[in-house]
Amino acid sequence: xxxxxxxxxxxxxxxxxxxxxxxxxxxxxxxxxxxxxxxxxxxxxxxxxxxxxxxxxxxxxxxxxxxxxxxxxxxxxxxxxxxxxxxxxxxxxxxxxxxxxxxxxxxxxxxxxxxxxxxxxxxxxxxxxxxxxxxxxxxxxxxxxxxxxxxxxxxxxxxxxxxxxxxxxxxxxxxxxxxxxxxxxxxxxxxxxxxxxxxxxxxxxxxxxxxxxxxxxxxxxxxxxxxxxxxxxxxxxxxxxxxxxxxxxxxxxxxxxxxxxxxxxxxxxxx
Numbered sequence: 143x144x145x146x147x148x149x150x151x152x153x154x155x156x157x158x159x160x161x162x163x164x165x166x167x168x169x170x171x172x173x174x175x176x177x178x179x180x181x182x183x184x185x186x187x188x189x190x191x192x193x194x195x196x197x198x199x200x201x202x203x204x205x206x207x208x209x210x211x212x213x214x215x216x217x218x219x220x221x222x223x224x225x226x227x228x229x230x231x232x233x234x235x236x237x238x239x240x241x242x243x244x245x246x247x248x249x250x251x252x253x254x255x256x257x258x259x260x261x262x263x264x265x266x267x268x269x270x271x272x273x274x275x276x277x278x279x280x281x282x283x284x285x286x287x288x289x290x291x292x293x294x295x296x297x298x299x300x301x302x303x304x305x306x307x308x309x310x311x312x313x314x315x316x317x318x319x320x321x322x323x324x325x326x327x328x329x330x331x332x333x334x335x336x337x338x339x340x341x342x343x344x345x346x347x348x349x350x351x352x353x354x355x356x357x358x359x360x361x362x363x364x365x366x367x368x369x370x371x372x373x374x375x376x377x378x379x380x381x382x383x384x385x386x387x388x389x390x391x392x393x394x395x396x397x398x399x400x401x402x403x404x405x406x407x408x409x410x411x412x413x
Contacts, residue, residue: 143167144311145198148208150176152271156304171198192216199224204311207231214253228260230310235267236371239382243371262310266323268297270404273334280346280412286335287349289356290377294328296386299399309393321389326398337402341409
């Protein structure tokens with residue numbers, strides 16, 4: 143039995159579907175009630191309150207864990223007491239490249255590695271789904287705004303992360319491994335806007351924000367240290383942050399999907 147936390151998120155929702163389709167018994171955990179695929183039971187619990195996870199963990203073998211809450215050791219203690227022996231952590235690329243800006247993922251990684259459980263850490267970079275932030279402006283004005291319009295990074299399809307997570311939860315050979323996860327090639331914000339326009343069949347105008355404009359917008363939903371770290375990655379990525387990882391292809395036996403493919407599959411959000 144596999145427990146999936148963050149089951150309503152971009153990765154968790156896809157992971158629940160992938161595991162259920164493979165015949166796994168899945169418990170989908172999130173803070174609010176959510177419809178789940180047939181045969182999958184939803185459990186309402188909050189990672190900020192590890193005690194709320196107890197019943198969801200009972201009899202489970204494996205856990206997919208988000209970086210959420212302030213007590214990773216408490217979460218892992220509850221998981222271990224329930225029978226969990228394997229944990230796959232969805233961390234962040236920044237935990238490796240800029241740990242000072244991403245202390246929360248670093249703390250979760252440390253707790254997982256010290257937990258006594260079999261563990262795997264997944265470190266994706268930017269998600270293709272981050273461009274949902276453009277959905278309203280694309281629908282209303284056919285425009286998309288972002289800073290650093292010509293800086294390319296190898297963002298990844300959350301569906302690919304979910305498939306990697308499913309493989310590492312179900313297959314041997316991934317214990318004590320940390321995988322950097324990226325898409326197949328760097329792509330710039332300007333190129334992403336063009337790909338959405340191609341999927342729509344009508345041009346989307348790219349508007350380049352200043353760093354300060356982007357910073358002010360991001361502070362509305364992200365803490366300042368994470369905003370600064372994110373802007374540093376977006377504007378002045380290191381060589382490691384630009385690098386395309388072979389991990390997705392190594393684990394799944396296929397190349398990661400392109401942003402253009404993601405845009406075609408999700409174009410309805412931008413119509």
